[in-house]
Each structure stands twice: as structure tokens, then as C-alpha cells.
Amino acid sequence: MNITVIGTGYVGLVTGACFSEMGNHVTCVDVDAVKIEGLKNGIIPIHEPGLAEMVVRNSKDGFLAFTTSLEDAMRASSIYFIAVGTPPGEDGSADLSHVIEVAGKIGLNMSGYSLVVNKSTVPVGTGDLVRNEIKKALEKRALDIEFDVVSNPEFLKEGDAVNDFMRPDRIIIGMEHKNEATPETRHETRHETRFKSGYGLPARSARATEILQRLYSPFSRNHDKIIFMGIRDAEMTKYAANCMLATKISFMNEIAGICEIMGADVENVRKGIGSDSRIGYSFIYPGCGYGGSCFPKDIKALIKTSKSAGFSPLLLSAVEKRNAAQKNSLFEKVSARFGNNLAGLTFAVWGFSFKLGTDDMREAPSLVLIKSLISAGACVRAYDPVAEPQTDREFPGEWMESGKIVFCSHQYAALENADAMFLVTEWKPFRQPDFIAMKKIMKTPVIFDGRNQYDPLEMKELGFEYEGIGRKA
Incomplete structure (x- = not known):
């Protein structure tokens, strides 16, 4: 399959390299000409075990290419993964300017059916914004071209990202529901609404479904790891996963602080609670705080999104405060x-x-x-x-x-x-x-x-x- 990945940061480069490893022809696009020239020469801008070898090998074999021209890349592909950054703004909200800009450029350059896959971590509702931006671009060109917008969030751990992509726990694919309830039916009971309008049933695009199942089949050969859901469900799943992990870390750090005052040893406490299968040992190691590009940003973004919608995220706010103190x-x-x-x-x-x-x-x-x-x-x-x-x-x-x-x-x-x-x-x-x-x-x-x-x-x-x-x- 021919794939275009827009953005050669942490997510985009790993995504492009891993898809090319399976024999797909991938072109990675970035506006940073220096970075692209470096990648063409085997210079990897991030440290990630196994990534450099994969990039060099697949570039040499012709499966992976790099360019600064989205227009050129799109000529050979109809599958576009958006993997650009969504840095936090001053108020903590995710900056979607790069995502929206890319969506507009896709709309200005597409010539036939296109599958637009959002790999970036984005707030709930971004899929609608991407679709609208593509439609606006097509309207400027006076064209009516079929396309699908999909959310396919990444679940990659830095330091083990290649292994996570090649052997995923799950592959989340969020697609638009074609028969959602209208505002007029939302006052009805859930059963009545489901019966009348298909509410909650993902009437997926057969074309997009078939493409993504083929694309991800090499990554789920032992059993089907693909979970289909609504596009907003997928966007929320990514935030919920990171916020849950951050919550476990902050919880354990708070317990550690209490242990210091009470004269208990948190390592024994950790072993004691981790042996409970309902809790487990993952992400309950106390330390000097979490960092990185995901947890802090995603906690802030979900807090901001929740408050904007009129909901007070008390637990998430406490998680963020505990980590800042830690x-x-x-x-x-x-x-x-x-x-x-x-x-x-x-x-x-x-x-x-x-x-x-x-x-x-x-x-x-x-x-x-x-x-x-x-x-x-x-x-x-x-x-x-x-x-x-x-x-x-x-x-x-x-x-x-x-x-x-x-x-x-x-x-x-x-x-x-x-x-x-x-x-x-x-x-x-x-x-x-x-x-x-x-x-x-x-x-x-x-x-x-x-x-x-x-x-x-x-x-x-x-x-x-x-x-x-x-x-x-």
C-alpha cells in the first residue's frame, strides 16, 4: 500500500518506519527541510531503540522516503496519516493549528477518494474540525470528492515505541457514525432512539474499514487487535489512557509522601498493593514526577476541554498538582x-x-x-x-x-x-x-x-x- 505520513516527529517517524517495515511504500513529509535532509542521509532526530536501523534499512530498500512536498507525496497515495504536533497553549489547551493546516492542504491537493487518519493526540471533536477543513478546501476548488476521516491514536511508550507499534496491545480506530441520533430524537429513551436512528451503532465506511483492516493485518496476526468505535470515542480513549496512567503514578507518589511522614517504606507498600490483580504492578513506582511529551500535555488538555464544556475535573486537577509538587x-x-x-x-x-x-x-x-x-x-x-x-x-x-x-x-x-x-x-x-x-x-x-x-x-x-x-x- 502507498501511504503518506505528515510529520516526522516521534509519532510520525515511528509510524512511517513501522509501516514500511511491512512492505508498504511510505513517504514521510515535514516542513523542516534540515530534518528531512538529515533523514535522507540516515540522521535520526530522536533516540528510540531500533528506529535508526529500521529507517536506514527501509530507505535503502525503497520502502521509505522523505520529502518537504506534501503535494508530491499525495500524487502516489490516497492514505494520509496526520502526525503533527499538538503542543499545549498557555491555557493548557491543545494547539490544533498544525492539524487544521494539514487538513486544509490535503483538501487542496486530493484528486480522488482519500482516507485521512488522525494519528496526533487531539481533543474530542477534532475529527469534525478536520472534516470541515477538508470540505472547505474542496468547496474552494468546486469539487465533490469522497473522503473519510478516521481517528487512530497512538499508544507508544518512548523508549519502546518500535516494539509497541509492531506488537500492539490494541489498535483503536474511530470512525464516523453515519446514522447518529438527531437533536430532535435525543429526548427519547435510549432504546427508542437506537431503534429509530441506529444511535450508537457505528455504520462504518466499508471502504475505510477494508483499507485499515488490510493495513493493520500484519500487526494483529495472532488475534484481531482492532477495536472499532466512534471517532469521538477514539479521541477520548487516547486521553483517558494517558490520564489513567498519570493518575496511578501521582497516586503512588502521594502514598510515598505519606509513608515518609508515617515511617513506612513505600517499596513494601507497592509490593503489597501490586500483588492485588485489580491493581497490578504497572505504573505504581514512586519517583520524582512524570514528564515527557504526553502525560503532562494530555492532562492539561483534558482539564481545559472539560472546563470549557462546563465540567469540573477534580481528580485530574489533583493529579496535575501532585505531579508538579513531586x-x-x-x-x-x-x-x-x-x-x-x-x-x-x-x-x-x-x-x-x-x-x-x-x-x-x-x-x-x-x-x-x-x-x-x-x-x-x-x-x-x-x-x-x-x-x-x-x-x-x-x-x-x-x-x-x-x-x-x-x-x-x-x-x-x-x-x-x-x-x-x-x-x-x-x-x-x-x-x-x-x-x-x-x-x-x-x-x-x-x-x-x-x-x-x-x-x-x-x-x-x-x-x-x-x-x-x-x-x-
């Missing part, structure tokens, strides 16, 4: 230990990215910690095995020029003359370090563990002062 937890610990004035002190920070497996620093807890440390007068020596190239956009140049922050080439080099070390990202090389060597390198053997990687009793026996998140020695 990102300050490590700095609060260091202030309690060393005081509010940290002038003359040096701190080592292990890990910049918001999680292991990625170089993404968006909304990372490390940003809050490092900025707080430097604002309090401290100097920072920091190391991350992958994310250092992203730091230029996150920290003022004068901090590096003045030595306020030094990016080290090795994790142990960051410990030189350190009054304490912070573990912020749980990269594998940080999990079993040489503590004897660390103690010799550091000025003061103090560890603030933002991911609960180390055992408090072992740290005490080795002569370290140790503080985790909700831990008890």
Missing part, C-alpha cells in the same frame, strides 16, 4: 539537608531525560531540579548517556560558560567534588554502580535517589547518607 521533592530534600543557601556546593546529577530509553527532556524532573539548584547558588555536574545534545535548548548558555553546570563524559566524572548525588533517570548503567569508587570520588557520600533504585540498608552499611522517595532504612 518534581520539587528532590530539591526539598537537599534543602532540608544542606539549607536553602547552596552557594559553594557542588551536586552531581545522573540523568536528564524524563525516562530511560529516550533523549526526550520535555517536562523532565531533571529540569526542575537543576534550575532550582543553580538558582540556590549551587554548581551542577551532570551526566546522561543519551540526552546531552538536547541540553542546549533547555539551559542558558551563560550557565555553561560560567561553570554553573558542567556536562560530563562519564557518570563517575560527574561525582568529582560532589557534596551529594541525585539519581533522576533510571538508566541501566546507574543501577549497579561501584559504590566503593563513588564514595572515594565524592566529597560527601550523600545520595538522593529519585527513582528508588538503591537499597537504603545497603547504602547505610556502605557509609552513605541516603534518601529515596518514601523509603525507610
Whole structure:
């Protein structure tokens, strides 16, 4: 099949590469000419395990191409995946300008039946906006061309995105209901309305259904993983999934805070509740807060959308507040230990990215910690095995020029003359370090563990002062 993917960010590039891996001919489009030229030469703009090899291999074999011209890409395809960014606005709402702009360009360039698939994370109702924008563009051209708009949200974990796409838990496809109830029938009972108008029954486009089932069949060979639903249902499913995961994290972080006050060990609590099959162990690891491009943005967007519709999202608001407070937890610990004035002190920070497996620093807890440390007068020596190239956009140049922050080439080099070390990202090389060597390198053997990687009793026996998140020695 011939596919066009618009946007070569995290979602678009993974989507294009994985579809091409199955023998489809994919053209990825982006307005960033520098990025496109880099991709043509095998330069991957993001760190994602397995992605670079897949992009290079399929580009060489002719299954994956890159261009800045949407018009050229559309000539060879009738399937268009919109995978552009929806960054949060100042009020927390998702910025849909890029999505709407792409929809308009599709309408201006389509020449026959087109399947428009929204892969971007968008608020409920965006499918209607995309359809209307395409219709407006067609009306300007005085054309009546058939097309379908579908929501197909991504469920990719950064650091494991290729595996998630190739072996999905589920494939959500939201399609327009052709026979929805009219406003005049909504006062009737649910049974009467369903009987009269087919309310709730997704009378799907047979053409779009057949295309998507064929396209996704290689990804669900063991059993049918495709779940069809209404387009608004699919848009809401994406937000609900991310908000549920964020809620589990914030809940556990709150429990960790209570454990610290009450003298309980959150790791034992985690194991105790995780053994309950209704709860499970996933996403109940306490830490120094969640970050990334999805959870913070999607929580804010759903809160904004809910409030705009007249609904008060009390739980989601609490989740967001807890996470904001959690990102300050490590700095609060260091202030309690060393005081509010940290002038003359040096701190080592292990890990910049918001999680292991990625170089993404968006909304990372490390940003809050490092900025707080430097604002309090401290100097920072920091190391991350992958994310250092992203730091230029996150920290003022004068901090590096003045030595306020030094990016080290090795994790142990960051410990030189350190009054304490912070573990912020749980990269594998940080999990079993040489503590004897660390103690010799550091000025003061103090560890603030933002991911609960180390055992408090072992740290005490080795002569370290140790503080985790909700831990008890």
C-alpha cells in the first residue's frame, strides 16, 4: 500500500518506519527541510531503540522516503496519516493549528477518494474540525470528492515505541457514525432512539474499514487487535489512557509522601498493593514526577476541554498538582539537608531525560531540579548517556560558560567534588554502580535517589547518607 505520513516527529517517524517495515511504500513529509535532509542521509532526530536501523534499512530498500512536498507525496497515495504536533497553549489547551493546516492542504491537493487518519493526540471533536477543513478546501476548488476521516491514536511508550507499534496491545480506530441520533430524537429513551436512528451503532465506511483492516493485518496476526468505535470515542480513549496512567503514578507518589511522614517504606507498600490483580504492578513506582511529551500535555488538555464544556475535573486537577509538587521533592530534600543557601556546593546529577530509553527532556524532573539548584547558588555536574545534545535548548548558555553546570563524559566524572548525588533517570548503567569508587570520588557520600533504585540498608552499611522517595532504612 502507498501511504503518506505528515510529520516526522516521534509519532510520525515511528509510524512511517513501522509501516514500511511491512512492505508498504511510505513517504514521510515535514516542513523542516534540515530534518528531512538529515533523514535522507540516515540522521535520526530522536533516540528510540531500533528506529535508526529500521529507517536506514527501509530507505535503502525503497520502502521509505522523505520529502518537504506534501503535494508530491499525495500524487502516489490516497492514505494520509496526520502526525503533527499538538503542543499545549498557555491555557493548557491543545494547539490544533498544525492539524487544521494539514487538513486544509490535503483538501487542496486530493484528486480522488482519500482516507485521512488522525494519528496526533487531539481533543474530542477534532475529527469534525478536520472534516470541515477538508470540505472547505474542496468547496474552494468546486469539487465533490469522497473522503473519510478516521481517528487512530497512538499508544507508544518512548523508549519502546518500535516494539509497541509492531506488537500492539490494541489498535483503536474511530470512525464516523453515519446514522447518529438527531437533536430532535435525543429526548427519547435510549432504546427508542437506537431503534429509530441506529444511535450508537457505528455504520462504518466499508471502504475505510477494508483499507485499515488490510493495513493493520500484519500487526494483529495472532488475534484481531482492532477495536472499532466512534471517532469521538477514539479521541477520548487516547486521553483517558494517558490520564489513567498519570493518575496511578501521582497516586503512588502521594502514598510515598505519606509513608515518609508515617515511617513506612513505600517499596513494601507497592509490593503489597501490586500483588492485588485489580491493581497490578504497572505504573505504581514512586519517583520524582512524570514528564515527557504526553502525560503532562494530555492532562492539561483534558482539564481545559472539560472546563470549557462546563465540567469540573477534580481528580485530574489533583493529579496535575501532585505531579508538579513531586518534581520539587528532590530539591526539598537537599534543602532540608544542606539549607536553602547552596552557594559553594557542588551536586552531581545522573540523568536528564524524563525516562530511560529516550533523549526526550520535555517536562523532565531533571529540569526542575537543576534550575532550582543553580538558582540556590549551587554548581551542577551532570551526566546522561543519551540526552546531552538536547541540553542546549533547555539551559542558558551563560550557565555553561560560567561553570554553573558542567556536562560530563562519564557518570563517575560527574561525582568529582560532589557534596551529594541525585539519581533522576533510571538508566541501566546507574543501577549497579561501584559504590566503593563513588564514595572515594565524592566529597560527601550523600545520595538522593529519585527513582528508588538503591537499597537504603545497603547504602547505610556502605557509609552513605541516603534518601529515596518514601523509603525507610
